[in-house]
Amino acid sequence: MTSKAYFDQVAAAWEQLQQSFFSEAVREKAFAAAGVQKGMTAADIGCGNGFMTEGLLACGLQVIAVDQSQAMLEQMRRKFAAAAGLDLRQGEAEHLPVDDGAVHYAFANMYLHHVADPPKAIAVMVRILKPGGKLVITDLDRHSYQFLKTEHHDRWLGFKR
Numbered sequence: 001m002t003s004k005a006y007f008d009q010v011a012a013a014w015e016q017l018q019q020s021f022f023s024e025a026v027r028e029k030a031f032a033a034a035g036v037q038k039g040m041t042a043a044d045i046g047c048g049n050g051f052m053t054e055g056l057l058a059c060g061l062q063v064i065a066v067d068q069s070q071a072m073l074e075q076m077r078r079k080f081a082a083a084a085g086l087d088l089r090q091g092e093a094e095h096l097p098v099d100d101g102a103v104h105y106a107f108a109n110m111y112l113h114h115v116a117d118p119p120k121a122i123a124v125m126v127r128i129l130k131p132g133g134k135l136v137i138t139d140l141d142r143h144s145y146q147f148l149k150t151e152h153h154d155r156w157l158g159f160k161r
């Protein structure tokens, strides 16, 4: 099964699944690290069903949310139907459908360990930042839970900080 097929399959259940992997503290720390300010534009890369997007919209930012999975984006459409300032885009890590220098901040929560080529994915996220923009990656520390590869389609067992 491809990563895209896996996330299409779990999209409806992701809200519950994600709670066993991380808490809202992740979002708060990420926003503090970036120094997010109202009125700015952020990208939520590998947005899933919108954990980071939800917090960014609540802080008054414009959000471009990108994911490979149409099913995840459909969850986003339902969840944030009434939200102004949200732009949903389907795209892959290597070719994000976002212009160079388009955003003040890019966030990628629990995304990097799913991509085939993390250094390339990081370079692409840097490409979309305005000069002086901030990229904040929140992901798993290195671990040895091999079952995450088979059960959750992880490609990498976390990363060295």
Ligand SMILES: C[S@@+](CC[C@H](N)C(=O)[O-])C[C@H]1O[C@@H](n2cnc3c(N)ncnc32)[C@H](O)[C@@H]1O
Pocket: 003, 004, 007, 018, 045, 046, 047, 048, 049, 050, 051, 052, 066, 067, 068, 069, 072, 091, 092, 093, 094, 108, 109, 110, 111, 114, 115, 116
């Ligand atoms: C573990 S989920 C995290 C979702 C969300 N960021 C959150 O905090 O709940 C990883 C997301 O990244 C997306 N993803 C994985 N690999 C991708 C790739 N190569 N290109 C684009 N999106 C990808 C998946 O479809 C999935 O929605």
